[in-house]
Amino acid sequence: MYVPRRPSRSEFIPIRGHQYHVRVWGEAQAGQPPLVLVHGWMDVAASYQFMVDALPGERHIIAPDWRGFGLTTGPHCDHYQFADYLGDLDALLDHCTADQPIDLVGHSMGGNVVMMYAGARPQRIRRLVNLEGFGMPASRPSQAPGRYAKWMDELKALRRGEMDLKSYDSLEGVAQRLIKTNPRLSANKARWLAPHWAQERPQADGSPRWHILGEAAHKVTSAQLYRADEALELYQRISAPLLAVEASDDSLGQWWKGQYTLADYHERLKRVPQHRIACIDQAGHMLHHDQPEALARLLTEFLT
Template identity: 70%
Template sequence: MYQPQRTSRSEFVPIRQLRYHVRLWGEPGPGKVPLVLVHGWMDVAASWQFMVDAFSRDHYVIAPDWRGYGDTEAPGTDNYWFPDYLADLDFLLDHYAGEQPVDLVGHSMGGNVAMLYTGSRPQRIRRLVNLEGFGMPAARPTQAPGRYAKWMDELKAFHRGTLELKTYESADGVARRLMKTNRRLSQDKADWLARQWARPQADGRWRILGDAAHKITNAQLFRVDEVLALYARIACPTLWVEASDDSLGQWWEGRFTRAEFHERLQAVPQVRKAVLQDTGHMLHHDQPLALAQHIESFLDAP
């Protein structure tokens, strides 16, 4: 099994009436800019371990489990609203950084949160890194009736208990699932991640550490005009990193493309782009050393 090179510690902090779990690597110190890492959908903070191990020096790393993931409490609701992630991050930065600007890295859903947050609070972020946080296809107002109906149908399925996350007979089963999703994930890393990503329950089966309500469709349409207005307010240097595999092509089958996202990126005032070779969407698992080098080079640039 994979052996972490840098030891993390866990803290629980009160954030907006939730008991938030935060994983920390390193210590704060003079001249150190806090490095905040925010994970994606159906992931956990421990997922950053491989990249943290690959850094060339010790950083003060702050990585929360989002609400309803990992060891952070679920809010006791039956669906999730994207603005809550921005507010949770704002409270977390109050707790860990005060008035000090931080470096912010987000993957996938976390990358989307990081971009929107930085547009909302530009003074709080020194450097911003977005890893495959594409956002969503542009929505049309005519989609609203069907979207609301789908949202209500999925809420009913959740309350009937028919919208659930799959469980597994063992940690090995979870590891096999991770390797099936990501063909580049090695056995040793999958075995380690499985024990961070899931936990055995009273019946002996392993359950993913995520609230099933995360699967419910967002009732709100994705507004590209709002996103572009937020992108335009990002005041710090921004690094966009995408995988060599085209995740959008697999997910949306032409309905939302990389070219369309790159057009949106033009709204960001200071953006640098990079492609990480031999990677899929989980690029922090596939090439943690190359990614760590990209990020550190960007953070250290004048």
């Protein structure tokens, strides 16, 4: 099994009615901004361990489990609003870093969060890194009726148990699920991630099953359309230098089949006053798993 070079510790922080689980590496150091890492959809903070191990030195690093993921707990809900991630991040920084500017990294959904947050709170960010947080295709007002109908239909499906996440009979089953999703993930890393990504719970008959540490409500489609015009307004208000990192595998091409492309994403990035784009070879969407050393080198150069 993978052995971390820099083990983390867990802290639990009350944030907006939730008990947020925050993974912490190192200690605060005078004159050095904290490095805050936020994960993507159906992931956890521990997912950054491989990249953290590849970073040189002993930096103070903070990584939360978003609401509804990992070990963060809170009130039951049947859907999640994207704006709540911004509110949670703002409260987390109030608690952990006060007014000190930070270096902020987000992956996938987390990448979209940090881009929006940096546009709304530009004074809080010293350096910004977006790992495959591409946004989504521009929407049209005419899509709103169908979107609201789909949202209500999925709420009903969730109540009927039709959107429940699959459980597994062993940790090895969880590890194999991780490898199936990302064939580049090595078996030793998958086995290390498995107990961070899932938790053992007894079934009604007393038999144990391993359940993914993510709420099924995250699968419910947002009732709100993605407003590309709003995103662009936020992008152009980002004052920190931005490093936008993408993998050599074209995730957008796989997901959107030409409806939204890397060229479209790059065009949007032009709204960010200071930005550069970097690509990591032999990597897919989980690039912090696939090439943690290459990613750590990019971050180290950019953040220093």
